[in-house]
Structure formats: C-alpha cells, structure tokens
Amino acid sequence: MDRRTALQTLAGVSALLGGCLSTPESAPSETPPNSQPPATDNETLSIVSVETPTHALRLNELGASPNSVSAWLHLSDRERDVLEQAIDGGYETADPPEWIVSFVSSTPYFFRDEEYYRLDNPFPRYTITGEIVTEESVSGRIASGETYREAVTHDGVISTGIARLALEEGGYETRSVWDGLREFIETYEAFENPYGEDLVKLTLEHNDAEPPYTITATPVQPTEVTDFEIWDATNATSEIRSVVTAAGKVDGLYQIDTPPVELVDQLESHQYVYLENTFYTTYVETPGALPVSVGASLTDDTLSDGARIELTLTNHDDEEVEIGSGAPRPFGILRFHPRGESDRRVLLWTDAYEESSHVETDGHSIGRIEEIMELTRLKSGETVRHEFRIEETDLQPGRYVIESDVQVSTADGEGGALPYRIVFSVPE
Known part of the structure; x- marks a missing residue:
C-alpha cells in the first residue's frame, strides 16, 4: 500500500470512528428516483429516502499555511523585523544570535499579505x-x-x-x-x-560559509511551498471552485453523485489543493459506485412505543466483500438529527452497545468508545441486518436525518468509504 492509499484509508477509519458524516448544502435531493415514498398514515413515521452517493470527498482546510509555512500574524516582532529586511534587500549579520539561526533554519517559507516567500538560508550547514x-x-x-x-x-x-x-x-x-x-x-x-x-x-x-551572512526572501508561487504536489485551482471552472469551497467547509465527507472528471483526477494526483489563499488536503474517499447498497425500513413505525428502524447492507459483487465500521459492527454507533440542524444529535439505541466490549454505556447513553475498526464479511448476494430504536418520544413534526459511512473493501483490493443518508419523517 502506498502512502496515498494509506492516508485515504486512515482518513476513512477516522470518519467511521467519529460516528457522523456532515452533508453539504449541495447534497443530493431528499427524494431521488430510488427513494421510498412517504407514508400516508399521519399517525406513523415513514422513511422518506435512502441516499448513497457515488463519490465522497474529504478536503480538510489548512488555512493559508500548509505544513512548514509560517503565517505573518504568528511571528514575533523581532522575527518580522528580520523578514521585512530580507524582503527589502536582505538582512545582513556577521555574528547572528542563536535565535536567528534557529528561526531561519526552521522557516523555509512564510506568508504575508497574500504573498508567499522562500527564505534563503546563508548560514553554515x-x-x-x-x-x-x-x-x-x-x-x-x-x-x-x-x-x-x-x-x-x-x-x-x-x-x-x-x-x-x-x-x-x-x-x-x-x-x-x-x-x-x-x-x-x-x-x-x-x-x-x-x-x-x-x-x-x-x-x-x-561547511566553509563565512560571515557576513545575508538573509534574503524571494516571492514564490503557492504551489512551491512544499515538496508535495499542490493543485492550484484558481483557474479551474466555476463549478469545480464551488465544489472545492463547499467540500472544504464540511467537517467530514462531502457527498456528490456527478463530480467533474477533472476534479476527481486532480484530487487523486495531488496531496493539496490551493484556492483563494486557502490550502486543503485532498482525499477521494469514494471514487465511484461501490458494490454494496444500504437499505432502511421501519419494523415498528409507532413513535410512542419506540419506533424501530432496520438498516441493511447488501453485497452485489460476485465475490466476498469486507465491511469496516466502528464498534459495534456492522454500523457502529448511530445518531440522527433534525434536517438542517446537524449539531443536535439524538442516539439511535441498540442493545449491541451494551454487549460490545468496546463501548461503555450508562443506561441508554454512551460513555467511552474505544477507537477500533470492526470487520464484517459479506458473501456475494448476502445481506446483513441490524435494528435500532428511535426512543425520543417528543420529536417535533418534521424530517430527521441519519448519516454515516462504512468502509468497503472488495476481493480485488478496490473500495473506499460508502457514505449514506437516511431521511425519515415525523407527521403533523
């Protein structure tokens, strides 16, 4: 496994253990063609839709400074004084104090007023x-x-x-x-x-470098400030720039069904993307449709009695696949939230939480969660089912969202994160 693949896999595991998946404003509509229609009985809950986008991106925002780039605001006054003279023609010293040698040696690049500079180090090596x-x-x-x-x-x-x-x-x-x-x-x-x-x-x-030493600063392009590959998306299409900006604002996976081909190619071949004075790490967690589907149905749709929702994972591949999730398998710990209010999360309960040695419970609440990935193997055509209870009896009428992801690995070594989003409705 190469470095890129390893990083993507670890990022996917992190999302699984986090137990949530943020969804952008531009997420697929809540009633795609394959969604289940809402129930007509106003006394029961209903499943509105089950969505599994073909692509999932993870763009972690790094601000104006990737790795070793020092931002001007974070520097001390004496450090800024050295750099200002370096920009204006050079900072010369015959007997540099230790702090200057240390500062210059650890500051190969810096950022000021939307401009990036390379700091040239003249000191002995x-x-x-x-x-x-x-x-x-x-x-x-x-x-x-x-x-x-x-x-x-x-x-x-x-x-x-x-x-x-x-x-x-x-x-x-x-x-x-x-x-x-x-x-x-x-x-x-x-x-x-x-x-x-x-x-x-x-x-x-x-070496034989002799004083006086002159420290100089040279303007460089944003793509030159690290040894890793950086994609400058400044001149990309407006659609691509919009996706990059939206994905960078999402704390988790960004779901999208039909991303521009150039966007996916560029993200897969670069470690960072740069746009509007901001760097992002680049991960294509789900590079296309995966041979596993997510299903949802209500086995008890009466909220007052503790409605029950059954989630399924089905393997459509010709070979066995492996599903990875946080404990307990195969879905980990799930929560739901009112549509548009992802910070208000309510636990979906299952007795498997109490039975898991990796989850600490207190009544029907969750305490410590051990960060571990559990594996479930599905044979070709096999379906695994798990039931959860919606125990919140005072839910207001409206729509609610369950969103998370699992990791899928196929027999030929392919796979990725499989995000899903289930919408259910509480009637008036």
Missing part, C-alpha cells in the same frame, strides 16, 4: 556523523546515556534521535547546533548508545 566504537578504543571521556539526553534537550525538545541519524549513511545534517550539544561533542569522545549496548562517537563538521 553542519553535519553530525557517528560511529560505533569499543571501550578499549576510547582514550577520552565517556558520557552516560543520561548526559547525552541532557545534551540533546533544547527549548523543551528532547532529540535523542540525533544519535540514530548520525549513525546512518551521510549523517545528520542541520543548520543549527546549540551550545550544549556542541560542548558535549567536544568534551566526550564517546557515550552510551540509547538504542543499544554499544558506545557511539560523534563528529561535528561544517
């Missing part, structure tokens, strides 16, 4: 190399593992991994070596390896 030595070959002082730990602790960060990196081919390369680490390498010929029983000898080398 240090390389720390390591080798395994024996106690017999060491004539100088040997430090304990605890002394090493103290030396690699700086600004509250414990960087014990320096020894491991130094032992790798090429060594550990850095722009900044703080005084405590430099003194440690100069004082001790070896130290006890925190990753084994051997002794490690460190050597510090640096």
Whole structure:
C-alpha cells in the first residue's frame, strides 16, 4: 500500500470512528428516483429516502499555511523585523544570535499579505556523523546515556534521535547546533548508545560559509511551498471552485453523485489543493459506485412505543466483500438529527452497545468508545441486518436525518468509504 492509499484509508477509519458524516448544502435531493415514498398514515413515521452517493470527498482546510509555512500574524516582532529586511534587500549579520539561526533554519517559507516567500538560508550547514566504537578504543571521556539526553534537550525538545541519524549513511545534517550539544561533542569522545549496548562517537563538521551572512526572501508561487504536489485551482471552472469551497467547509465527507472528471483526477494526483489563499488536503474517499447498497425500513413505525428502524447492507459483487465500521459492527454507533440542524444529535439505541466490549454505556447513553475498526464479511448476494430504536418520544413534526459511512473493501483490493443518508419523517 502506498502512502496515498494509506492516508485515504486512515482518513476513512477516522470518519467511521467519529460516528457522523456532515452533508453539504449541495447534497443530493431528499427524494431521488430510488427513494421510498412517504407514508400516508399521519399517525406513523415513514422513511422518506435512502441516499448513497457515488463519490465522497474529504478536503480538510489548512488555512493559508500548509505544513512548514509560517503565517505573518504568528511571528514575533523581532522575527518580522528580520523578514521585512530580507524582503527589502536582505538582512545582513556577521555574528547572528542563536535565535536567528534557529528561526531561519526552521522557516523555509512564510506568508504575508497574500504573498508567499522562500527564505534563503546563508548560514553554515553542519553535519553530525557517528560511529560505533569499543571501550578499549576510547582514550577520552565517556558520557552516560543520561548526559547525552541532557545534551540533546533544547527549548523543551528532547532529540535523542540525533544519535540514530548520525549513525546512518551521510549523517545528520542541520543548520543549527546549540551550545550544549556542541560542548558535549567536544568534551566526550564517546557515550552510551540509547538504542543499544554499544558506545557511539560523534563528529561535528561544517561547511566553509563565512560571515557576513545575508538573509534574503524571494516571492514564490503557492504551489512551491512544499515538496508535495499542490493543485492550484484558481483557474479551474466555476463549478469545480464551488465544489472545492463547499467540500472544504464540511467537517467530514462531502457527498456528490456527478463530480467533474477533472476534479476527481486532480484530487487523486495531488496531496493539496490551493484556492483563494486557502490550502486543503485532498482525499477521494469514494471514487465511484461501490458494490454494496444500504437499505432502511421501519419494523415498528409507532413513535410512542419506540419506533424501530432496520438498516441493511447488501453485497452485489460476485465475490466476498469486507465491511469496516466502528464498534459495534456492522454500523457502529448511530445518531440522527433534525434536517438542517446537524449539531443536535439524538442516539439511535441498540442493545449491541451494551454487549460490545468496546463501548461503555450508562443506561441508554454512551460513555467511552474505544477507537477500533470492526470487520464484517459479506458473501456475494448476502445481506446483513441490524435494528435500532428511535426512543425520543417528543420529536417535533418534521424530517430527521441519519448519516454515516462504512468502509468497503472488495476481493480485488478496490473500495473506499460508502457514505449514506437516511431521511425519515415525523407527521403533523
């Protein structure tokens, strides 16, 4: 599994465990051709529709700064002063204080007034190399593992991994070596390896860069601020820009049945999308129709007695499929909410919550939920059913929504998130 696939799968698991699926304003209509018609009996509930869109996108909004891009508002006054001079022609220093070396070394890009800049680092580049030595070959002082730990602790960060990196081919390369680490390498010929029983000898080398040093800032395109692939959607069609903006506002999966082909292709081939000074991570959770359908029916439609709704998952593939969900399987914990008010969620009850070792209950309420994915295997043509109770007896007349998703994996390694949205009605 490559990095992209792994990230998409993990994002899908996160959505499952979260127990909810946000729906955009542009979601499919509530009465698609295959939806069930509302009941005519005004004394009972009715299923209005069951929707399973063919595509689901997840665009997590990152603001104006992906990964290592520093926003101007988050910088201190002295840092801004350095960057302003770097933009205006260069900040020159013959003896830079440690904070400037550290700041410039950790700030490859920054963002100010809708403009992105690359900060060019002129300071010496240090390389720390390591080798395994024996106690017999060491004539100088040997430090304990605890002394090493103290030396690699700086600004509250414990960087014990320096020894491991130094032992790798090429060594550990850095722009900044703080005084405590430099003194440690100069004082001790070896130290006890925190990753084994051997002794490690460190050597510090640096290039020939000489003062004065000039820090400069160069304007760059938004797509240049990270080593990952960024899609600049500025010149995309208005339809694509609208979908990107809408999906970025959704906390969860964005459902869409007929996305533009270019949109899906671009999201699948890039790690980020950029639009209107905002970056988003890009995941196509559901790349097309999946061979599993979701069904819903009321097995008891009388709300006063605790209406019961049965959900089903059916495998239409020729081979066995695997369904992943949060506990308890196959749907996890489900809630419903009034249409248009997704922040008001009411629990759908099932005794499976009490029976699950991964869910903590108190009466008919949920406490702790263990973050785990449970798997259900469905043979070709097989249907799995599960019944929930709608126990809220004072629901106002109107329409209510159950929305979530499950993860589908087919025998040939394909699949993705299968979002669904069930609408039921409480009569006047």
